[in-house]
Amino acid sequence: MKTLLRLYDTKSREVQTISSADGKTVKIYCCGPTVYRDAHVGNLRTFLLSDLIVRTLSFRKIPVYLVQNITDVGHMNENFVDGNLVESSEDKMVAEASKRQVSALAIAREFENKFHEDLALLNITPADLYPRASETIDLMVTAISKLIASGNAYQGRDESIYFAANSFADYGAISGNRLDALKPGHRYEYVDDGAKRFHADWALWKRAHNRTEMVWQTPWGEGFPGWHIECSAMSLEYLQGHVDLHLGGIDLRFPHHENERAQSNSLLADEEAVDHWVHGEHLLFEGRKMSKSSGNVVLVKDLITRGIDPLALRLCFLENRYRSQMDLTWEAINAAHSVIQRWRARMSEWSESQSLDQEVIDREVEGMVADFENDLDTPKVIQRLRAIEKDPELTSGCKREIFARIDNLLGLELEREAVQVEISPEVSELLALREQARAQKNYALSDQLRDKLLLLKIEIRDTAEGQKWERIY
Numbered sequence: 101m102k103t104l105l106r107l108y109d110t111k112s113r114e115v116q117t118i119s120s121a122d123g124k125t126v127k128i129y130c131c132g133p134t135v136y137r138d139a140h141v142g143n144l145r146t147f148l149l150s151d152l153i154v155r156t157l158s159f160r161k162i163p164v165y166l167v168q169n170i171t172d173v174g175h176m177n178e179n180f181v182d183g184n185l186v187e188s189s190e191d192k193m194v195a196e197a198s199k200r201q202v203s204a205l206a207i208a209r210e211f212e213n214k215f216h217e218d219l220a221l222l223n224i225t226p227a228d229l230y231p232r233a234s235e236t237i238d239l240m241v242t243a244i245s246k247l248i249a250s251g252n253a254y255q256g257r258d259e260s261i262y263f264a265a266n267s268f269a270d271y272g273a274i275s276g277n278r279l280d281a282l283k284p285g286h287r288y289e290y291v292d293d294g295a296k297r298f299h300a301d302w303a304l305w306k307r308a309h310n311r312t313e314m315v316w317q318t319p320w321g322e323g324f325p326g327w328h329i330e331c332s333a334m335s336l337e338y339l340q341g342h343v344d345l346h347l348g349g350i351d352l353r354f355p356h357h358e359n360e361r362a363q364s365n366s367l368l369a370d371e372e373a374v375d376h377w378v379h380g381e382h383l384l385f386e387g388r389k390m391s392k393s394s395g396n397v398v399l400v401k402d403l404i405t406r407g408i409d410p411l412a413l414r415l416c417f418l419e420n421r422y423r424s425q426m427d428l429t430w431e432a433i434n435a436a437h438s439v440i441q442r443w444r445a446r447m448s449e450w451s452e453s454q455s456l457d458q459e460v461i462d463r464e465v466e467g468m469v470a471d472f473e474n475d476l477d478t479p480k481v482i483q484r485l486r487a488i489e490k491d492p493e494l495t496s497g498c499k500r501e502i503f504a505r506i507d508n509l510l511g512l513e514l515e516r517e518a519v520q521v522e523i524s525p526e527v528s529e530l531l532a533l534r535e536q537a538r539a540q541k542n543y544a545l546s547d548q549l550r551d552k553l554l555l556l557k558i559e560i561r562d563t564a565e566g567q568k569w570e571r572i573y
């Protein structure tokens with residue numbers, strides 16, 4: 101069954117029409133979070149991609165089934181050494197747990213809950229299923245056993261199980277990183293200590309050795325899974341052996357998705373497991389890729405601290421197409437906050453008018469839905485909305501109806517009352533600085549900032565959940 105949705109497919113390098121192989125439901129798999137830290141707004145931009153796709157298909161009443169994994173074991177830390185990506189043997193979750201002196205599972209559940217809270221704040225539709233890596237070990241063990249039996253995997257000298265990259269002839273089709281071009285020096289996976297047969301092979305299952313936490317008993321001894329096998333095992337199990345659409349951030353193209361494809365196709369005796377690979381481009385913040393290591397991470401709660409509606413972030417994302425890099429700034433977020441407030445205020449003004457022209461409304465809405473279907477051209481939709489807002493030919497009633505209907509795809513809650521108090525970027529900056537001063541226990545500065553805010557008629561209260569503020573008159 102063909103849908104009207106067209107998306108840029110990374111493997112074929114062209115925009116393709118999305119279809120459902122079983123003729124009933126579009127089956128989507130989206131790589132989920134590694135739950136050892138807060139999701140930053142860059143991660144959330146990628147998670148918004150699945151939401152926009154689900155909303156677009158649902159608008160046409162096409163059934164969708166979305167699975168998103170929760171990586172709570174097996175995602176190794178990565179470092180760049182001499183320009184080569186080297187995966188260390190340290191699990192991100194276990195490392196954070198030992199730093200904070202709590203169990204890895206406690207860390208995982210804490211950040212999994214926060215991930216769901218962040219999705220809700222951005223109106224991101226939840227997936228139908230969130231399987232956890234730690235609870236699907238049996239699926240991975242079955243998949244690995246099959247790969248050993250088919251000659252695609254072997255036990256290395258360190259007793260870990262490796263996928264033999266050479267056993268998959270089409271390796272590299274997604275990213276263009278063909279095996280002959282991956283030089284032995286390019287140790288992109290695991291520290292090359294001679295345990296595996298070929299430098300590009302990757303671990304499916306790692307022997308526990310000294311590790312005691314998050315380990316499982318298997319036919320190959322006690323150990324834990326590699327990261328890539330989790331997505332093959334889960335997508336094939338929960339989407340019944342075929343994925344119509346596979347999503348993730350652009351950095352996952354290689355090696356994660358390349359390795360996943362090699363595993364999944366090998367499990368299906370060389371049948372193509374995924375029809376389309378679609379990737380969201382990275383979010384930059386003030387010119388640099390947002391990441392913990394760049395030190396420019398912004399969280400949804402940072403917006404809330406500044407008195408900004410989290411949906412302003414959603415509007416910023418919509419103003420940029422998913423597959424172009426976008427550079428976010430506080431200025432852009434503040435501007436988007438004002439636009440949302442203005443649109444909500446307009447919606448209540450416009451509700452006075454009863455005059456509706458259904459034909460005009462349908463035409464405008466259809467035009468915008470077609471933009472969504474055209475490789476999620478959301479910037480064009482926002483441009484159209486700005487034009488409709490100002491159009492003297494359209495009645496207020498029509499404007500209101502168009503905005504309300506397209507909000508099913510935008511998810512900006514435009515019919516919500518514009519009750520939030522507008523605050524200036526200056527106040528917003530001072531609120532953030534004060535929260536920071538308090539977190540650093542710099543009480544002198546924090547008091548100074550409180551006085552400054554008071555002069556601007558903003559009163560602060562410190563509560564167990566952090567600082568709260570109110571405008572005084």
Ligand code: AMP
Pocket residue numbers: 131132133134135141142143144145146348349350351352380381382383384389390391
């Ligand atoms: P992680 O929790 O690190 O596994 O990442 C979750 C998702 O966020 C993955 O799909 C990444 O590709 C994506 N991601 C990481 N950094 C960024 C960024 N700066 N902008 C957009 N997506 C990102």
Ligand code: ZN
Pocket residue numbers: 130131132331356
């Ligand atoms: Zn994945």
